[in-house]
Structures are given as C-alpha cells and as structure tokens.
Amino acid sequence: MVGVPVNAVVNIPAFAPGTxxxxxxxxxxxxxxxxxxxxxxxxxxxxxxxxxxxxxTVTPTPTPTSTPGNACTPATTVTEGNLFPGGxxxxxxxxxxxxxxxxxxxxGTGLQQLTLVGVxxNAVVNIPPFAPGTxxxxxxxxxxxxxxxxxxxxxxxxxxxxxxxxxxxxxIVTPTPNPTPGGATTFSGRATSVNATLAGINATLNDTGxxxxxxxxxxxxxxxxxxxxxxxxxGLLDAITQGAGDQSRSQAIVANLNLNVGGNTITSDLxxxxxxxxxxxxxxxxxxxxxxxxxxxxxxxxxxxxxVNQTVNLAGGGTVVINEHIRTGAGNAASLTVNxxxxxxxxxxxxxxxxxxxxxxxxxxxxxxxxxx
Numbered sequence: 001m002v003g004v005p006v007n008a009v010v011n012i013p014a015f016a017p018g019t020x021x022x023x024x025x026x027x028x029x030x031x032x033x034x035x036x037x038x039x040x041x042x043x044x045x046x047x048x049x050x051x052x053x054x055x056x057t058v059t060p061t062p063t064p065t066s067t068p069g070n071a072c073t074p075a076t077t078v079t080e081g082n083l084f085p086g087g088x089x090x091x092x093x094x095x096x097x098x099x100x101x102x103x104x105x106x107x108g109t110g111l112q113q114l115t116l117v118g119v120x121x122n123a124v125v126n127i128p129p130f131a132p133g134t135x136x137x138x139x140x141x142x143x144x145x146x147x148x149x150x151x152x153x154x155x156x157x158x159x160x161x162x163x164x165x166x167x168x169x170x171x172i173v174t175p176t177p178n179p180t181p182g183g184a185t186t187f188s189g190r191a192t193s194v195n196a197t198l199a200g201i202n203a204t205l206n207d208t209g210x211x212x213x214x215x216x217x218x219x220x221x222x223x224x225x226x227x228x229x230x231x232x233x234x235g236l237l238d239a240i241t242q243g244a245g246d247q248s249r250s251q252a253i254v255a256n257l258n259l260n261v262g263g264n265t266i267t268s269d270l271x272x273x274x275x276x277x278x279x280x281x282x283x284x285x286x287x288x289x290x291x292x293x294x295x296x297x298x299x300x301x302x303x304x305x306x307x308v309n310q311t312v313n314l315a316g317g318g319t320v321v322i323n324e325h326i327r328t329g330a331g332n333a334a335s336l337t338v339n340x341x342x343x344x345x346x347x348x349x350x351x352x353x354x355x356x357x358x359x360x361x362x363x364x365x366x367x368x369x370x371x372x373x
Contacts (some may be wrong), residue, residue, distance in 0.1 A: 002137055005038035007031055012040075020223075029055065039096070041137055043106050043295040052096060071098040072144070074151065077247070077278055080288045081156060081163025089251055089274040089292050090162040096139075100168050102157045103137040106290070108159040110135045117165060120153035122146055128154075144170065151330070153186075162292060185279060186213040187243025188335070188366035191252040194225060195362060196232050198261055200353030203227035205250075206237035215243035224256075232358070233258045243367070246279040250363040254340070262345040262354040264314050270294040273323075273340035273361040279369035287336035289363065291323045294298035296341070318345030318356070328366075 001010060023279045027238040029036050036055035045202040074095050078088055091111075104111040110133035116125060125142045144151050156163060193206035205225045208218040218241050225234040234258030242249050251274040259266040275289030296303045298312055298320060310322040324339040340361030347354050 002039040002041050003139065006036065007034045008036045011275055021316050027053070030157055039101075041103070050056075058353065059289045063092045072151070074100060074170040075095055075245075076100060076198075077167045077171075077280075078302045079103040079165045079167075079274070079286070080290055081165050082160060087270050088249075088276060088288060088290065090159055091157050091164045091166075092137075093164075093166055094137075097142060098167065098170075099139050099141045101139050102153065102166065104135050104136050104154070104157075104159060108162075108294075109133060110162055111138060111157060113156070113158040114138055114140070115152040115156050117156050118252045122149045122152065123151045123153050125153055142168070147171075162290075166338070183370050185246065185370040186368045187211055187215045187248045188213065188364075189241040189243060189248050189250045190362070190364045191218075191220075191239035191250040192359070192362045193222070193237035193239050193252050193254050194227070194232065194234065194358075194360060196228060196259075196356075196358040196360075197354070198228050198231060198356050201228060204231070205234075206239050208239045208241045208250075211241045211248070211250075213245050215248075217242040217244075231260050241363075241365075246367075246369070247276060248275040248365040248367040252340070252361040252363045254360050257341075257360060259343065259358065261343065261358065262314070262318060263316055264299055264318075264343075264345075266296075266298050266320065266341070266343060268293055268296040268341070271296070271340040271361045273338040273363045275336045275338045275363045275365040275370075277334050277336060277365045277367040279367060284331060285367050285369055287327065287329075287334050287365065289325065289336050289338035289365070291338065291340050292362070293322065293340060296322070314345065318343070320344075332370075333366070333368040335364065337362065337364040339363075 008027045011097040014085050015023050019223050023192050038053050038210040040051040074133055076093050078093050090105055097196040108308055112132045122145050123142045127140050129137050150314045153168050175341035189211035195204045206220050216366045220239045222237040225237055234254050238253040240251045254271040257268040257271055273291050277285050277287040279285050279358050293305050308323050308325045312320045321342040324342050328335045339359050343356050343358040
C-alpha cells in the first residue's frame with residue numbers, strides 16, 4: 001500500500017514471494033456513497049508498478065488539465081541524466097493528483113538523491129525527506145500558485161551510478177510536434193531478450209514482436225533460458241515495448257547470463273537495455289536510452305561500463321560491443337535501438353557462417369510525430 005487509503009478498508013492476502021500466480025486484493029468502501037481512492041505498489045526484483053484504484057469517480061481525461069483546488073494529474077517525460085547510462089530503466093515514474101511518484105528498481109544502490117532542476121514555473125514543490133538508498137517509492141507533491149496557468153518543473157532522481165530527469169507539466173495542451181501525413185502520431189518498437197546465432201543456428205528468446213503503428217503495450221517474460229546446446233544460459237528474461245501519447249518506449253532484460261562461444265566465456269548478473277523516443281514542440285523527436293549492466297565479465301575479467309558503443313576485443317578474433325546505440329530518422333521521425341551486449345566472432349573459414357552473432361537485451365523505439373496525439 002502506498003499512502004493511506006481514502007474511504008476504503010483494503011485487504012492484501014498473504015502470498016509466497018516470487019509467485020507467478022494472480023493475487024486478488026479486495027476492498028470495502030467505508031461509506032458507499034463516497035469515492036474510494038488508494039494506490040498499490042507491485043514489485044519484482046527489478047521492476048515496480050504503482051496501481052491507482054478508484055471507485056465512484058469519473059475516469060480521468062488523458063490530457064492533463066487544471067482542476068479546482070489547484071490540483072491536476074501531470075504529464076511526465078523521463079530522460080537520461082548526467083551519470084552512467086541506465087537512468088531511464090532505473091526509475092519508475094507515476095502521476096497522481098498534484099503528485100509524482102518516483103520508484104527505484106528493487107536492485108542496486110537505491111534512490112540517493114531527488115532534487116529540483118532549476119526554478120519551478122507556477123508551482124510550490126514539496127520533496128519529502130527519505131532515507132538515501134531507499135527502494136520504496138517517494139511521492140513528490142506540488143501546488144499550482146495560479147491554477148489558471150500551466151505548471152512546469154523538472155526533478156532529478158539519482159542512484160550512485162545512474163540519474164534520470166523527470167519533467168512534470170500540468171494544465172498544458174500536449175505539444176504539437178512536426179506534422180506527418182495523415183496527422184496522427186505513429187509508433188514502432190520491439191524488445192528482445194536474446195537473439196543468438198552460433199555457426200548459422202539461431203535461437204531467439206522472449207521477443208515482444210513489433211509494436212503496432214497505433215501504439216499498444218506488449219510485455220513478455222520467461223523464467224530462464226538454455227539454448228544452443230547449453231552454450232547460452234540465463235535466468236529471468238523480460239521484455240516490454242509500448243507506444244502512446246507522444247512517446248515510444250522499449251526495455252529488455254537478461255539476468256544471470258552465461259555465454260560460452262569461440263573459446264570465450266561472457267557472464268553478467270544483469271544485462272538491461274532501454275530506449276525511448278519522444279515528440280517535442282516544433283523540433284525533431286528526442287531519443288534517449290542506455291544500460292544498467294551489473295558485473296559483466298569477459299573470460300573472468302571484470303569490464304567497467306564506460307559510455308556508448310564501448311568495444312572490447314576478444315582473444316582469437318571478434319568483438320564485444322557494450323551499450324550499442326543505433327540511431328535512424330530525420331524530420332518528424334526518429335528511432336533508437338539500444339543493444340545491451342553484442343558479441344560478434346567472424347567465420348573461421350571464408351564462406352562459412354560466422355562463429356557468433358549474439359545480441360543480448362535489444363530495445364528499439366521509434367516514433368513518427370503527427371499533428372494530433
């Protein structure tokens with residue numbers, strides 16, 4: 001439970017941690033004539049979601065607008081911060097009435113800092129005290145000084161190694177991007193945990209498939225992987241792609257990687273990659289992405305993560321590219337593919353298949369911005 005339920009007694013039943021069975025939460029309205037409003041937080045090891053539950057209220061309008069009492073539910077845009085890549089995937093962000101919830105993934109060093117960037121426009125912002133390193137959600141509240149004017153401010157959330165900037169806006173019309181024929185914004189994206197080809201034999205694990213042009217939310221998960229005769233084994237695999245409003249986002253994760261190929265051993269506790277593309281007012285779309293790789297080792301040697309398209313040469317030939325970024329697009333369209341780890345080993349004999357072409361945690365996001373959202 002996040003915060004105190006409004007007009008409800010909520011019962012969360014006991015369950016075994018790690019369950020993949022559904023959990024049914026029940027609630028009773030204290031006064032059936034008044035609205036019910038409460039928020040649940042659901043979390044796995046690497047992901048968390050805030051679930052707002054309301055009864056007896058009108059479904060909110062997607063476009064953020066000011067409401068009486070200086071309250072509104074803001075639109076948020078999350079971009080990479082100024083530390084190592086991986087800020088976007090490190091923090092979940094949710095919106096509520098005059099509030100923004102920042103929720104660090106249940107791994108790593110937790111939320112260390114949450115600060116304002118610059119001066120808020122038309123808002124008094126309250127960041128509550130929290131214990132540095134917390135992995136619990138932190139709810140930032142704000143009040144519009146003049147409820148007839150827009151609110152606009154930016155938060156910076158940071159762990160020890162990663163940071164994300166969270167722009168918060170209320171009482172504004174969704175930005176009108178550069179027009180595209182037909183007027184509507186279209187989306188594309190895909191997330192794949194494993195796409196491995198060894199000596200011409202391919203194995204693909206946990207693939208969302210392509211995101212429809214109209215947008216959607218697609219998620220896939222697999223408890224573990226063991227393919228290509230045991231040459232590649234993994235723990236949990238997770239993949240998400242989504243498109244809505246003015247943004248396309250994708251994320252892929254490989255846990256407990258163990259790859260043996262061409263006389264090389266590559267291991268990691270966690271290989272996540274994420275990308276997102278966002279429409280902007282009067283400009284080309286902005287695409288960001290990154291990785292949050294934990295304990296990557298090549299032939300037993302620890303590899304510190306150092307920027308985009310980091311390349312490590314393998315003994316005997318071949319390369320490992322870490323945090324590979326591939327950008328395309330022009331004008332009102334843009335795409336970004338982030339591959340967490342790519343392993344390429346050329347053929348031993350000319351004319352034969354490559355020894356290895358392995359992509360681990362691929363996240364592609366693409367958007368074509370229209371005149372309507």
